Amino acid sequence: MNLSISDLIYIILALPVIFSLISATNLLPKDGLHWLNRITATVVFVVLVQLVLNFDVNSPYRDEYLYLDALSVWMLLIIGTLYLAFAWTSKAYLDRDTNKRYGYLRRFGRLEGRFYALSHMFVWIMLGVVVVNNLGLMWVAIEATTLVSALLVAFKFTRTSLEAAWKYVMVCTVGICLALLGTILVYYIQLTCVGNTNPLDWLYLAQHVDNIDTGMAKLAFCFLFVGYGTKIGLAPMHAWLPDAHSEAPALTSGLLSGALCICAIYALIRNMIILLPAIGVDFVSGLCLFFGLFTVAMAVPFVLVQRDVKRMLAYSSMENFGLMMAALGFFVPMAAQAMLLHMFNHALVKYSLFYTAGTIMEEFGTKNMMRIHGMMSQTPRTALFWLLGIVGILGMPPFGIFFSKFFIVFGFFQSEHPWLGILMLVLLAGMLIGILYHVMRMFGGQSKRKHAIELFGVVDSLTLAGLLLFSCVASAGLGQIDVLNTLLQHAAQIVLGGVY
Secondary structure, eight states, X not given: OOOOHHHHHHHHHHHHHHHHHHHHHTOSOXXXXXXXXXXXXXXXXXXXXXXXXXXXTTSOEEOSSBEEOHHHHXXXXXXXXXXXXXXXXXXXXXXXXXXXTTXXXXXXXXXXXXXXXXXXXXXXXXXXXXXXXXXXXXXXXXXXXXXXXXXXXXXXXXXXXXXXXXXXXXXXXXXXXXXXXXXXXXXXXXXXXXXXXXXXXXXXXXXXXXXXXXXXXXXXXXXXXXXXXXXXXXXXXXXXXXXXXXXXOHHHHHHIIIXXXXXXXXXHHHHHHHHHHHHOHHHHHHHHHHHHHHXXXXXXXXXXXXXXXXXXXXXXXXXXXXXXXXXXXXXXXXXXXXXXXXXXXXXXXXXXXHHHHHHHHHHHTOOXXXXXXXXXXXXXXXXXXXHHHHHHHTTOTTSHHHHHHHHHHHHHHHTTOHHHHHHHHHHHHHHHHHHHHHHHHHHSSOOOSOOOOOOOOHHHHHHHHHHHHHHHHHHHTGGGOHHHHHHHHHHHHHHTTOOX
């Protein structure tokens, strides 16, 4: 059966909602719920793959509310891959987390339905962010992700998780309100230039808005940059990020870091394309480079003194988001492609790391890295995935992040910012030293704590191995994978201001 692009999009958007409603009722038995979760995400991913294969990058899809071009499809591919990984690792994680012996959620019962309902709704909203064709609807979707994910951050219902959720809501709401003000200013610009035709339709604005007042455009972009930058986790608006990533369930942390923050980058890019002719490349480049470098610089000292294993990964996410923003500021094709490739690689590797960190916390009964020793001898399978993930996120070959980091750093020199490139290399070296210091202490020595048995199973082991392998193959062999290579090149042209 040959399905049209619109049919494929609506299937992708419909299935997570249907499963979320089913799981919220808690009528299905636990095993049935787990399998339906896997089937739903797998079908969505298969349909997404068919969409990628059938999509013509030169002929974007558009209807009244939805729009799909190469950049949207690239973002869908990242979110869909994490969705599939979430589905196939969630059963093992929830079984361990509700275990009466060592689980964090052992005080409660029947949590699976609630957790799946919130998680699938969270994924559905993120899918909506990247396919809507209206800046107002995009803002609404970004705000909705805050509300749903806050419930997931507070899911353990401990004092620290509730505090983290409260900080997450407060900080991100302030940021998203600034983004709303920027969106209102964009609408004001539209009214003064072309009237109220197709209000806040970002494609229409990019093609028709001319003679924008430079001062008003810069003011709008500053509000948008700070607002969506808060959601991304850029310093100094990052206060929510370490707490939320540390207290959320490991599966949620992986989705937050791998998918949600890049949705905010996507929203910023769509607004940037509209305002770029008025504000100029230099203005945008200066903001992106400054805040990108500042975010990496802020993350390094906190990694060095960190004790919480998931907070360490959160600051590692800040480093990678800083790299992405710096790459966005270069405005050269190679850097734009490297940024998009880095989004993909970071999402896959960081999801693997957060899942493994959650497993470590359950095995050793603590998230304090100073109290975790002897992983190589006591939990070798967990140690192996922890090592592979750490090597991957630090950008060592043959993992995919090596390629994207290399081209981002090379972008500093290609765009005539050699001293900034040297500074970034120094900061990345500091991050590498800090993370390796903590990780090597966890591997060696003899644990003084009574640890649980090896908790990694076959299904979650294969899933994480698939994520890491997919990252390596897709990055190293990108030139030989015509579909991904073409998609990436056209998506990078859109980032640079092209409109299709």
